[in-house]
Amino acid sequence: MTSRAATMFALLCAAGCGLALAHSSPTSLVKLDFLAHAVRAEVLVPESELAFATAAERAAEPFADYLQRHLSAETPQGAAWKMEVHSVRSTTYLEHAYLSAQVEFTPPPGVSTRAFVLVDDAVTHEVRNHVVIVLARGAASPEFLGALQYPARRLTIQWSATASQK
Amino acid sequence: MKRRWPVIGMLGIWIAVTSTAYAADAPCPKPSAAGNGQVQAVMAAIKALEKTLTADQRASLERPFVRESAIRWSNLPVGIVPRTGLRLGDLDEKQNFAARRVAAAALSACGLLMLDEIRIADNFLKGLDERKIGWDGGNYFLSVLGTPSERKPWMLQIGGHHLAYNFTFNGGREGATPLFFGSEPIIFNMGDTEFEPLATQSAAMATLARALSNHPEAKLSGTFTDVVKGVVVVPVPEKLPTGGTDTGFPHTYPTGTADRGVLYRALAPDAQALVRAAIESFASLPGAAITQPLVAAYESPAALAETYLGYSGQPDLSEEGSYVRIDGPRIWMELVVQRAVANKSKLHFHALWRDKLSDYGGEIGH
Numbered sequence: 001m002t003s004r005a006a007t008m009f010a011l012l013c014a015a016g017c018g019l020a021l022a023h024s025s026p027t028s029l030v031k032l033d034f035l036a037h038a039v040r041a042e043v044l045v046p047e048s049e050l051a052f053a054t055a056a057e058r059a060a061e062p063f064a065d066y067l068q069r070h071l072s073a074e075t076p077q078g079a080a081w082k083m084e085v086h087s088v089r090s091t092t093y094l095e096h097a098y099l100s101a102q103v104e105f106t107p108p109p110g111v112s113t114r115a116f117v118l119v120d121d122a123v124t125h126e127v128r129n130h131v132v133i134v135l136a137r138g139a140a141s142p143e144f145l146g147a148l149q150y151p152a153r154r155l156t157i158q159w160s161a162t163a164s165q166k
Numbered sequence: 167m168k169r170r171w172p173v174i175g176m177l178g179i180w181i182a183v184t185s186t187a188y189a190a191d192a193p194c195p196k197p198s199a200a201g202n203g204q205v206q207a208v209m210a211a212i213k214a215l216e217k218t219l220t221a222d223q224r225a226s227l228e229r230p231f232v233r234e235s236a237i238r239w240s241n242l243p244v245g246i247v248p249r250t251g252l253r254l255g256d257l258d259e260k261q262n263f264a265a266r267r268v269a270a271a272a273l274s275a276c277g278l279l280m281l282d283e284i285r286i287a288d289n290f291l292k293g294l295d296e297r298k299i300g301w302d303g304g305n306y307f308l309s310v311l312g313t314p315s316e317r318k319p320w321m322l323q324i325g326g327h328h329l330a331y332n333f334t335f336n337g338g339r340e341g342a343t344p345l346f347f348g349s350e351p352i353i354f355n356m357g358d359t360e361f362e363p364l365a366t367q368s369a370a371m372a373t374l375a376r377a378l379s380n381h382p383e384a385k386l387s388g389t390f391t392d393v394v395k396g397v398v399v400v401p402v403p404e405k406l407p408t409g410g411t412d413t414g415f416p417h418t419y420p421t422g423t424a425d426r427g428v429l430y431r432a433l434a435p436d437a438q439a440l441v442r443a444a445i446e447s448f449a450s451l452p453g454a455a456i457t458q459p460l461v462a463a464y465e466s467p468a469a470l471a472e473t474y475l476g477y478s479g480q481p482d483l484s485e486e487g488s489y490v491r492i493d494g495p496r497i498w499m500e501l502v503v504q505r506a507v508a509n510k511s512k513l514h515f516h517a518l519w520r521d522k523l524s525d526y527g528g529e530i531g532h
Binding site for chain 1: 386391394402414418420
């Protein structure tokens with residue numbers, strides 16, 4: 001054994017481990033709840049990554065206003081849905097500070113809430129590794145609908161209650 | 167009942183069994199023949215290992231070669247992304263010898279050294295693991311996906327926090343990737359010895375980035391807080407996250423010419439040599455039989471002519487957010503500087519090698 005190996009012999013040590021929370025570059029989460037007349041969304045954006053995005057734009061407006069510029073829904077044909085940010089609060093998840101926004105998307109009259117295009121580049125327009133995870137709130141567990149990463153900013157949503165309950 | 171060895175003894179044996187690897191204390195810039203990665207040698211080592219294992223241990227070692235198993239690697243500690251496989255920290259002396267022979271058969275001397283030093287880094291972090299997230303040199307795992315064969319596809323996985331070796335044998339394409347490696351701390355002392363697990367790779371990428379800084383088109387737009395094509399964690403408010411594995415595979419990659427950096431063919435010969443050196447610093451980790459076909463593909467004149475080199479942040483990798491990337495027709499190598507987790511005043515590295523065509527040997531789809 002070389003001297004380096006002997007040193008390694010002495011250094012590789014220790015016992016078991018436990019379960020807890022830790023690091024990674026935090027992702028954004030958009031969790032959708034499909035109602036008959038609208039789609040409600042819980043939007044979680046990590047503040048650390050958001051800071052890079054707002055700094056790049058020199059944006060200083062409230063988060064609700066910022067979201068109005070970077071988050072939207074539209075029909076597959078491009079007709080805009082109405083978007084309202086009902087509330088914004090701070091929260092913590094996995095030791096990262098997040099902003100959590102409650103958002104409601106309302107389609108034009110007569111348009112189904114089950115099929116639309118979600119547009120989101122709140123962080124991804126600046127942070128190249130950032131990923132937005134989009135989930136549907138399922139009866140038992142959330143259903144993965146898709147993900148967005150630069151340069152993608154549009155995700156086509158096709159949701160059926162039957163599929164989500166599988 | 168087998169006696170569980172103290173971890174210090176187990177991992178010492180782990181190292182002693184192939185101590186010749188440490189003749190390579192010098193940097194490892196070139197693919198090495200020390201561990202040749204030949205399928206027959208790896209199969210023989212696995213067969214010898216299996217003879218030492220209990221039925222339960224064999225069951226933990228062997229998994230089906232399906233997407234769900236293949237993508238189950240992560241840069242994260244086991245407390246965040248639990249691993250399946252044979253836990254190296256649980257092995258007795260004989261089993262440790264046998265397991266290390268598997269690693270030594272598949273890896274180059276540099277790749278074996280990387281495995282050891284990343285495990286030592288985790289033992290360094292263990293003393294700082296107040297939250298018990300699983301930093302521990304024992305928390306590294308070995309898995310065989312499918313049935314080892316000289317003809318049919320199967321995989322060998324070796325990994326844990328900050329390390330994921332995923333080697334596919336007999337795949338439709340070459341199978342060295344995905345290959346993730348990282349280090350926290352970047353450099354540290356334990357006892358009288360200084361360790362810098364990514365010294366070769368970070369130096370090669372920093373030297374390349376400094377050369378690229380002479381080319382304005384090499385500067386990538388945006389911010390990089392991690393590697394771009396790494397694992398994805400899915401937040402689940404009020405609960406532990408899910409994911410943290412390669413759920414995003416297969417990935418999409420930049421196309422066209424915009425914002426990908428400077429083309430290899432636009433560089434001076436000395437800078438072109440730095441590109442090849444950086445490629446080889448990553449590609450030197452698997453055994454030669456695994457990696458050399460890929461290096462040949464990446465360094466063919468046609469491939470290099472279409473390879474882009476980009477960077478962001480500080481070319482010397484001295485600041486958080488510094489980033490270097492090699493992006494060719496097949497090759498995708500990236501290294502990023504992140505804020506350290508255990509000591510926020512420090513930095514740490516994440517690095518990733520993917521092949522746009524042959525991750526998982528081309529055997530895993532959606």
